[in-house]
Amino acid sequence: MGFIDAVDKHVQEVFAHCTHKNGAMLSDGLDLATAQPLIWEGNMLSNLACQQNFLRALDALGTLTGNDKYHNQADEWIGCALDKIHDIESDLFYWGGHTSYDLLTDAPVLGNHEMKCVYPHYAYLYKVHPERMRRFVKAVWHAHIWDWPTLLFNRHGIYEAWEEKWDIEFEGGPLPIVENTALSFVNTGSDLILSGAILHALSGDETPLRWAKHLLSRYDQIRHPETGLAGYQFNHRDPCRVRESFKPPFSERTDINEVTVITNNVIQVRYGRAAVTFLNAAQILGDEKGKAFLDVVTADLEALATHCYNIDDHSFYPAINDGTRLYLENSNEGIGYCPPTKLRKVPANGLMFLSYARAYHLTGIVRFREIAFSLAKGMGWGDLNAPVDFGSGGSPASDEAWVSKGQNDACALFSLLELHSATGNNALLQSATSLGEQLLRQYQVNGLIVSDSREGETNIDTALPLALLHLEGAKQGDRTALPDFYPNNTYFDPKIVIRRWEEEGR
Template sequence: MTERVTDKEASIVRRYIEAVRQFAELALDKARDRYGKEATPLFADGIHSRTYEPVRWLSQGQSWTLSNLANQQNWLRTLDGLSELTGEARYRDAAEAAVRYALDELRYGKLLYWGGHMAFDLESKQPVHAADKGPQHELKCHYPYYELMNRVNPEETARYIEALWAGHITDWSNLEFSRHGQPVRDLREQDVWEQDYAEDSPVFFTGRGLTFINAGSDLFYAAAMYHRFFGEEKPLQWAKRLAHRYVETRNPETGLGGYQFSISVLPGLRGDRAVDQFGEQLKEHAPIEATLTTARQAHTIIGEAALCRMSLAETLGTSGREFLDWAVEDLLAYGEYAYDPFDHSFHPMLTNGTRLTGLVMEKSGYYGRAGEQLKAAQADVLLLWSYVKAYRLSGNAKLWTLARSIGGGLGFGDIGTPEGGATDLPSELQTADPVAIFALLELFETTGQRKFLQLAQRVGDRIVLYRFHRGLFMPSPDHEYAKLDALEPLALLHLAAAMLGVRGRMPAYCGGRPFFAAAYDGLGHQTDNILLYQKKLPSSPLAESL
């Protein structure tokens, strides 16, 4: 049901939608594929903020005009959501056309040429891959917009998810997987989900894959969505089995779970990286990678992966309850042992409860160089969102207490009680982070207090003022490239829809943070988010002389 809005609120909604519309129109015009011998419905990943030339990646003397649909999922959500709010179908049509083309033409077996190390070159109309990784299929907290894929082509969406599991799972009996996947031949000659699983298989087994939760969560997210679309129980069973592998890593005393559930050893190359680097220094704790969690890894466990699991719980209802329970348990354990309410930070941990903040590394390795320290990290708005959402779905009061502390550390003032008790909120938040909008909308949905919706509007205003430049969403007007997958326009659409009382019609976002990582000529291994989208425009000669 649409909310009754005042004239002032209606004006604000129009301003947000108009900013997103301007961005969509410019991107549809300038980023649409017009390269090489023929055009396609695809888009460049980003464009130059002044010339509108597409982003390019230099690899082994080649220049790729990057189009990586896995890194455009929020762009697709934005187009879909914009059509929903404006009634203009052409935005949605453009998103569906790109997905339809990908499902027809960009197949790597039954996988897709997309993700962390693969893309499509719009100039040559050829798939490309990281020179230092090979043609590896990889998703890590990408969480694709499967609803759109399924709407466009249900059969090929099913084939993709089957191929995802078949191409990444290396041992179904214990669910060892590799973050790097390859297509499986004759996929349809077997039922992917008809495999044998050893229910009593222990964790911390030795394997070759790195069973990171950032990759594992994409696997169980996909299988659970398969169940949602097609009603089959076995994909959901496999999704729960994989999600539960991380539960099985938990220390029985602390409840702290690990970032992976296997011990990765590559014969002749390396052993377990925690053992290699800290085996002597932390001998009394006998650390392995599965029991040593950095602050960044903790963020993924209780941030992106927790939001992913909670999204599944909401989507699937009672059949997805375990996903919520496991997310809540992680949030509580890390809140108790890793969170410091005095400086609002999360600490690197051993899962036995030992904090590692300030540990000076005696040996160089995966975790850093000798002489460097393991560091804590400040809780951010994504973690606030995660804790508030977990409270809303579970009602566990400890989660609200943690959220209240995190919010205070972020400058949110006192968010008060869930029942809407006295709150001491600032009139402004000094942030234009779009994730703050999702956190504030979660607070609004949880408490029913419009003060949180009004504070979200202040963030929305700051986004339009400070991150909307020349029709593009960028961190500043001085940034050289604008990313199509910017989260700001999607956040503004969610905010506008919340003000109208129709947020349930918006494409869901659960915290995914896509990336492309590959060797770049002259610079070594790089990620697009840093190399391209943090790059500033060259200073003009006049500016340099002042």
């Protein structure tokens, strides 16, 4: 079965088993044993934030084949979904980390608004409903920004009306900000930045791009002046919940806080997911408007390679932003916000491979290619200058809680395609073809391409179908018209919903 046929089969299986009678919306996943939609606490969840890879694959199928049926399916589905999940008062959507939508009751499962590395397919959402998406992006900024002059924000937003503040003057100011309730995590920050950049690219409005660049500059400003390393956020709490985790002498250092410690999570989010996202934005915006995005990622990946990468074991090590490496024995278990598990090294994997491969493609910086090739060796692939025959395996699975376990394999396939686009080396396309064939064997179950295991449950947000279509595009000689891949999170954390239910006596 060819790659296009395999993805077509997957798409039709999803529509056949995940569409509910109340409309064209889709459930988030299936029980593989019964082929029935998943049910959580009596709710058949439909979280459009957890379906963006499926949308990109459907869009790519229509583009690659020229068959209108795929875009017609997408238009009907997305048109219905945007009507259902739109909150009239706030213009936010019922989606993301703490809110979803129940297909059985045709009503929201309400918590609060959160986006952490969601990276929606804005171009298609905008195509279906441009005015609603303009209002949504503006609403996201106004729901999450707490202080416009400094851009201090929080990951949680409330479904309520808001007052227009995009005309306020950005002041910036010294960093880090010490504030005990806001959490300026880069996982949410990168979603805010992407929304502003892409809305500009789609509408021509300069205002969202201006604010996106202001927020990007805050993450650039926290860079260590000598090493260039930067952490996860630009504010921290006092007393510091990170510092209290450490043993002496680190527990005695006043410069250690959530802004200055680069844990394994920071490595994979700021230097992995957000890096690829900013690179995508840079390419979409073009050389002049995208330069700030490219510069931030270049500085990040240079610093990470210099101070955190060990070429002998092909791993990235957590560190303080002054370059001091951190190890498991440096922190205490059960105390504070940085237990030993956050100080485990990050071994070679598809996500970090993609970050350096995509950066090499867009910058031509030789060191990035060298790191990418080293990471391939660390995954057991050998020298990429010769074709790799993938009889099994690909990348180590993701160990991140909110990520589809098979996503690193898709990242690995995209990485080979990025390197092929950058070099024209046909051996890389041969390797990509072999890996694509292997991953299809590994993840295809009764026509469905699963997100992780061949048994149990699967979500519909696997990135592999999109990767296979990019592979087919590369084999045909051009994949540039296909939607970009964003290494997203796919998650719904119901803690806010459960808290609401308890307050309501449910």
